[in-house]
Amino acid sequence: MSVTDSPAARLQALFEGHRLTPTQRRIAHSMVRRAADVPFLSSVELAELAGVSQPSVTRFAVALGFDGYPALRRHLREVAPAEPADRPASYNEYQQAVEAEIENLRHLAQALADPRPVRRAGRILAASRPLPVVGLRAAASQAYGFAYFAGKVHPDVRLLHEGGTMIQDRIDGAVRAGASALLCFALPRHPREVVDTLAYAREAGLTVVTVADSAFAPVARHSDLLLPAAVGTGLAFDTACAPMLLGRVLLEAMCDDLPDAQARLEEFDAAAAARGLFVE
Numbered sequence: 001m002s003v004t005d006s007p008a009a010r011l012q013a014l015f016e017g018h019r020l021t022p023t024q025r026r027i028a029h030s031m032v033r034r035a036a037d038v039p040f041l042s043s044v045e046l047a048e049l050a051g052v053s054q055p056s057v058t059r060f061a062v063a064l065g066f067d068g069y070p071a072l073r074r075h076l077r078e079v080a081p082a083e084p085a086d087r088p089a090s091y092n093e094y095q096q097a098v099e100a101e102i103e104n105l106r107h108l109a110q111a112l113a114d115p116r117p118v119r120r121a122g123r124i125l126a127a128s129r130p131l132p133v134v135g136l137r138a139a140a141s142q143a144y145g146f147a148y149f150a151g152k153v154h155p156d157v158r159l160l161h162e163g164g165t166m167i168q169d170r171i172d173g174a175v176r177a178g179a180s181a182l183l184c185f186a187l188p189r190h191p192r193e194v195v196d197t198l199a200y201a202r203e204a205g206l207t208v209v210t211v212a213d214s215a216f217a218p219v220a221r222h223s224d225l226l227l228p229a230a231v232g233t234g235l236a237f238d239t240a241c242a243p244m245l246l247g248r249v250l251l252e253a254m255c256d257d258l259p260d261a262q263a264r265l266e267e268f269d270a271a272a273a274a275r276g277l278f279v280e
Contacts, residue, residue, distance in 0.1 A: 007035035008107055010079045012215060014064065024060045025216035026050050032214070033104075033230050039076035043069040097234035104230040104242040111228070112249065121209045121225055122253025128181035130156035132174045132206075135185040136163045136194050142185035142211070142240065146247045150254065152268055153261040163193045168200050181207040185247065186219040187231055187240055198222035211246055 015028045030050035031038045038046065046069075047054045061072040091099060112118065125131055131154055135143020140161040147159040156177075160170055171182070182201045186194050198208050199222045210223035213231045220226050229246040232239035255261040272278060 007079070008032050008110065011035050011038070011076075014075075015216070018064060020060075020063065020216065022218070023052055023056050024063055025214070025218075027052060027057060027060045028216050029214040033107075039073060041073075093234065097232055097239065100234050101232045101239055101241045104232060105245065108229050108242045108246060115253075117225065117227060118246075118249055118253045119256070121227060121250055122255075123257045124181045124207055124209055124225070125183055125250070126154070126254045126257035128179050128207075130158050130174050130177050130179050132158045132160055132171060132179060132182045132201075133184075134160045134167075134182060134194070134197060134201075136161065136197075137191050138189070138238065138240075139185040139187040139194075139243075142187065142243055142247055143183075145244065146183070146185070146251065149248075149251055153251075153255055153258050153264050160197075163191065163197075167193070167197055171197070171201050171204055171206070175204050175206065179206060181209060183250075184208060184210045184219065184223070185243065186210055186212040186217060187243060188213055188217075188238060190218045195219055195222060211243055211250070213240075213243065 011028075011032050015032075020028060027046065027050045031046070034041075034049065041049065043054050043057045047057045050057075058069050061067075061069040064072060066072040066075065131150065133143050133147045133150070135141070135146075143159060143161050147157050151157045158170065158174055160167055174182075182198075184194065184198055186198075195218050198210070198219055201208055202222055202224070207224045208222060210217075210219050210226045212219055212223075212226055212228055215226060215228045217226075217228075227246060227250070229240075229242035231243065232241070258264075
């Protein structure tokens with residue numbers, strides 16, 4: 001099945017072009033994550049899945065142009081697989097969390113069947129000197145991991161992982177130094193300062209590339225190119241295997257547009273060996 005034929009992609013296409021409220025974006029995000037199961041859920045079940053009220057689900061269906069949720073569900077059954085995905089009932093809560101992450105990775109693999117968005121992002125990031133990388137609160141570790149590896153192949157990576165009034169100063173400094181783009185990792189719960197930071201970056205003339213948990217995330221309207229990768233929500237704290245992997249894929253795409261990337265890596269390996277940096 002190609003990415004354009006997947007249930008998630010069909011749902012994504014259904015939602016595109018509609019101005020959705022934050023509550024409606026939450027419903028849409030939940031539906032994309034459970035695309036194979038959604039056509040078989042009642043409005044009450046969908047409301048519970050998304051953590052909203054049942055009338056919110058009805059208003060959401062009307063916002064998409066349907067008479068109500070039953071009409072939306074009939075439409076979904078026409079474009080979805082004939083039956084929901086089987087899930088072993090014997091899984092405990094920890095196994096269910098792992099299975100959910102595996103499903104998130106499957107959705108990411110389907111999305112990457114069209115490599116053009118990631119390749120475009122790689123070109124944009126490779127061309128920016130310096131390259132600011134933003135990740136606040138829950139997304140700080142994602143930004144740190146990307147910046148750590150990117151610094152081995154990119155000549156000037158600037159990690160912005162602490163919020164507050166200084167972050168705009170650091171964006172100004174990057175722009176003065178010649179930056180043309182900014183990479184942001186944005187994960188729930190989405191801090192208001194991340195949204196404000198991306199708005200400021202675009203006003204400063206930077207092209208904003210964002211890795212977010214959903215195409216309907218609050219940062220979407222302030223991103224020039226958004227690459228979605230879902231997070232797991234089955235445990236007390238969200239899990240972010242798919243965003244992490246997407247960050248590594250983005251690194252690979254960026255390396256493809258840095259002609260001296262391999263030489264820089266070999267230079268680092270030689271220096272590390274000379275210093276005895278790693279235990280063999």
